[in-house]
Amino acid sequence: MSKVRYGIIGIGNMGSSHAGAIYRGEIAGAVLTAVCDEIEAKREWAQGQWEGVAVFGSTDEMLASGLVDAVIVANPHYGHPAEAIKAFAAGVHVLVEKPAGVYAKQVREMNDAAAQSGKVFGIMYNQRMNPLYRKLRELVQSGELGEIRRTNWIITNWYRSQAYYDSGSWRATWAGEGGGVLINQCPHQLDLWQWTIGMMPTRIRAFCQFGKHRNIEVENDVTAYAEYGNGATAVFITSTSDAPGTNRLEVTGDRGKIVIEDGKMTFWRLRQSETEFNASNQILFGTPEVWKVEIPDQGPSPEHAGIMRNFTDAILNGTELVAPGEEGLLGLTISNAIHLSTWTDGWVELPLDEQLHYEELTKRIESSTFRKSEPAEAALPVDLSRTF
Amino acid sequence: MSKVRYGIIGIGNMGSSHAGAIYRGEIAGAVLTAVCDEIEAKREWAQGQWEGVAVFGSTDEMLASGLVDAVIVANPHYGHPAEAIKAFAAGVHVLVEKPAGVYAKQVREMNDAAAQSGKVFGIMYNQRMNPLYRKLRELVQSGELGEIRRTNWIITNWYRSQAYYDSGSWRATWAGEGGGVLINQCPHQLDLWQWTIGMMPTRIRAFCQFGKHRNIEVENDVTAYAEYGNGATAVFITSTSDAPGTNRLEVTGDRGKIVIEDGKMTFWRLRQSETEFNASNQILFGTPEVWKVEIPDQGPSPEHAGIMRNFTDAILNGTELVAPGEEGLLGLTISNAIHLSTWTDGWVELPLDEQLHYEELTKRIESSTFRKSEPAEAALPVDLSRTF
Numbered sequence: 001m002s003k004v005r006y007g008i009i010g011i012g013n014m015g016s017s018h019a020g021a022i023y024r025g026e027i028a029g030a031v032l033t034a035v036c037d038e039i040e041a042k043r044e045w046a047q048g049q050w051e052g053v054a055v056f057g058s059t060d061e062m063l064a065s066g067l068v069d070a071v072i073v074a075n076p077h078y079g080h081p082a083e084a085i086k087a088f089a090a091g092v093h094v095l096v097e098k099p100a101g102v103y104a105k106q107v108r109e110m111n112d113a114a115a116q117s118g119k120v121f122g123i124m125y126n127q128r129m130n131p132l133y134r135k136l137r138e139l140v141q142s143g144e145l146g147e148i149r150r151t152n153w154i155i156t157n158w159y160r161s162q163a164y165y166d167s168g169s170w171r172a173t174w175a176g177e178g179g180g181v182l183i184n185q186c187p188h189q190l191d192l193w194q195w196t197i198g199m200m201p202t203r204i205r206a207f208c209q210f211g212k213h214r215n216i217e218v219e220n221d222v223t224a225y226a227e228y229g230n231g232a233t234a235v236f237i238t239s240t241s242d243a244p245g246t247n248r249l250e251v252t253g254d255r256g257k258i259v260i261e262d263g264k265m266t267f268w269r270l271r272q273s274e275t276e277f278n279a280s281n282q283i284l285f286g287t288p289e290v291w292k293v294e295i296p297d298q299g300p301s302p303e304h305a306g307i308m309r310n311f312t313d314a315i316l317n318g319t320e321l322v323a324p325g326e327e328g329l330l331g332l333t334i335s336n337a338i339h340l341s342t343w344t345d346g347w348v349e350l351p352l353d354e355q356l357h358y359e360e361l362t363k364r365i366e367s368s369t370f371r372k373s374e375p376a377e378a379a380l381p382v383d384l385s386r387t388f
Numbered sequence: 389m390s391k392v393r394y395g396i397i398g399i400g401n402m403g404s405s406h407a408g409a410i411y412r413g414e415i416a417g418a419v420l421t422a423v424c425d426e427i428e429a430k431r432e433w434a435q436g437q438w439e440g441v442a443v444f445g446s447t448d449e450m451l452a453s454g455l456v457d458a459v460i461v462a463n464p465h466y467g468h469p470a471e472a473i474k475a476f477a478a479g480v481h482v483l484v485e486k487p488a489g490v491y492a493k494q495v496r497e498m499n500d501a502a503a504q505s506g507k508v509f510g511i512m513y514n515q516r517m518n519p520l521y522r523k524l525r526e527l528v529q530s531g532e533l534g535e536i537r538r539t540n541w542i543i544t545n546w547y548r549s550q551a552y553y554d555s556g557s558w559r560a561t562w563a564g565e566g567g568g569v570l571i572n573q574c575p576h577q578l579d580l581w582q583w584t585i586g587m588m589p590t591r592i593r594a595f596c597q598f599g600k601h602r603n604i605e606v607e608n609d610v611t612a613y614a615e616y617g618n619g620a621t622a623v624f625i626t627s628t629s630d631a632p633g634t635n636r637l638e639v640t641g642d643r644g645k646i647v648i649e650d651g652k653m654t655f656w657r658l659r660q661s662e663t664e665f666n667a668s669n670q671i672l673f674g675t676p677e678v679w680k681v682e683i684p685d686q687g688p689s690p691e692h693a694g695i696m697r698n699f700t701d702a703i704l705n706g707t708e709l710v711a712p713g714e715e716g717l718l719g720l721t722i723s724n725a726i727h728l729s730t731w732t733d734g735w736v737e738l739p740l741d742e743q744l745h746y747e748e749l750t751k752r753i754e755s756s757t758f759r760k761s762e763p764a765e766a767a768l769p770v771d772l773s774r775t776f
Contacts, residue, residue, distance in 0.1 A: 159675045162666055209619070221621070244676075246638060257630070257634070283549075
């Protein structure tokens with residue numbers, strides 16, 4: 001195979017953006033051969049967009065055509081696992097948009113299908129290409145920061161007005177999206193929260209507020225507290241109604257503290273680990289010697305294009321994936337646990353009780369204002385360049 | 389009265405520092421006439437420190453001497469209310485060190501005694517003199533920040549090594565101090581947390597860790613989540629083992645966001661309130677216009693001297709107190725609620741069930757490693773200039 005032939009499942013905002021990047025030749029080794037969408041208006045629009053690219057009305061037709069080696073799954077969230085499973089069954093590689101799905105139970109089925117197929121499986125965690133977070137992960141993995149003790153992420157700059165929520169009847173509904181800021185805006189950060197430090201929580205206590213300052217049924221204000229097996233703790237705070245919001249990640253380890261804010265990383269590095277200092281210090285109010293280190297600018301992030309290039313390289317050359325598809329389950333599990341903790345008003349232990357979460361979600365879906373008979377995302381794509 | 393004659397109850401680290409400031413004439417209108425301490429070694433030391441100042445072995449003797457118009461209560465935490473109540477009964481004004489006491493129940497008794505006496509009652513909340521926090525309070529009270537929506541305070545720069553904890557057998561014990569970072573290091577911030585925004589939480593869910601990276605029995609790592617009557621939420625995080633720690637307070641309102649960090653205040657001011665913008669905005673990804681405002685440096689803080697001057701002025705001239713003694717109950721109630729939420733592993737509603745908190749604390753006191761037969765704070769004063 002000299003070129004990977006791509007098909008796009010769902011040409012809404014994200015799908016059409018990815019289709020365009022491949023069509024324009026921005027992804028070496030990739031060629032756009034087909035797209036599919038259930039909505040006729042979008043198919044008509046697509047005919048005029050990408051010359052020579054086949055347009056299908058269903059995933060099944062596209063997969064049966066033999067035109068694609070790989071698909072990007074970019075239909076509405078709930079449908080990601082089902083479409084991916086179809087593609088794996090057809091022997092096609094899959095790059096799934098975030099979130100991997102809406103509930104862990106369905107994503108586990110997708111992961112099983114991927115494993116059985118032996119095909120390359122990636123997830124569009126484009127923030128894993130961000131050099132700042134890659135650098136943080138490297139500083140943790142290399143031991144520079146020492147054993148992790150605490151993380152605080154305030155990621156409240158996901159401002160969405162009522163006009164945004166009113167732009168689609170599926171938006172911010174249990175039946176249409178399966179959640180709010182946790183499912184739509186925050187999946188990247190929920191992934192990075194565990195990926196950068198290489199640890200999943202052992203239990204979570206979280207506090208979601210639903211329809212905070214907005215007329216919506218899902219959560220748009222979240223405070224989550226997490227504990228880890230090594231005794232570390234963490235807080236994750238997100239919102240869509242704070243203005244202006246904050247994006248500040250602080251990670252404290254035995255050898256210092258790293259803060260990422262305003263696109264800059266600062267490392268307060270202890271000359272001696274806190275554990276060592278504490279064991280030997282005899283001065284009543286003594287504190288460890290600390291050096292403020294400005295980590296050099298790591299350059300721009302290749303974002304989605306970076307993920308698509310890495311995924312293409314994995315198919316063509318066996319390159320290791322930066323964002324293996326199976327790992328979509330990790331951030332989603334945290335997301336599900338945050339919902340479940342709020343719904344049960346108690347601790348949620350991990351591994352997650354995925355069945356209990358699914359049952360609780362189902363209750364909300366049944367009372368949701370959104371009815372699936374209405375078209376999901378019928379509008380033509382809009383410019384999302386500032387939003388993902 | 390042209391001069392307020394001060395007596396100091398307890399000449400440990402803080403008491404001797406305040407005594408020195410008054411003795412040196414740093415507090416206009418105040419004169420040091422007496423000190424008292426139960427520990428003989430301290431009394432001997434005091435004889436050589438402050439010429440012409442009477443030294444007593446008990447509060448009762450000092451109050452009976454007729455030498456003092458006002459006392460500063462600076463004995464160990466547990467004893468603050470009892471000493472203050474004695475002073476009120478003797479018709480003497482009282483400035484109590486922080487914390488007001490260890491449990492709300494005893495502080496309520498002190499507040500009642502103060503009210504009955506009609507004497508001036510202040511608390512050494514010297515951080516209320518800090519111009520940064522005064523300015524924040526003013527910006528909230530004047531409406532510049534709008535209705536409060538969220539606060540996040542990461543105040544983890546209370547580093548204390550094992551050597552500090554080992555310096556007194558009473559330190560960081562339930563029987564000796566009644567708590568850890570919440571009672572000893574953080575009372576100022578717990579006060580400012582409610583004072584700057586003018587709101588007490590309606591309920592708290594908190595997570596204390598006891599003896600984190602230290603051989604102590606009390607909490608030295610705390611994450612607390614709070615909710616308020618107007619729907620606002622807040623997080624408060626503190627620790628004595630993080631190195632280096634952080635001191636960053638973020639307050640978000642309907643009209644923007646204020647951050648205090650590194651001794652600087654920045655106000656991200658919305659041109660139009662978020663509520664107004666949201667009601668009228670029609671742009672899908674529209675966000676309110678925001679101006680970054682650097683609030684001018686408010687100058688140095690007069691700290692403890694400022695509180696003592698204000699308290700003296702209140703006695704001599706009826707000046708309004710910046711830190712009325714009764715308000716010591718507020719921060720302590722939050723502190724008690726944080727403990728109680730951890731102990732009961734559940735929500736704590738406010739007003740606090742003070743009896744339940746007292747019963748739970750008593751259980752810990754009974755199993756404490758500290759035995760009161762050992763001398764509390766028998767050592768001579770040390771330099772605390774970097775610590776309060």
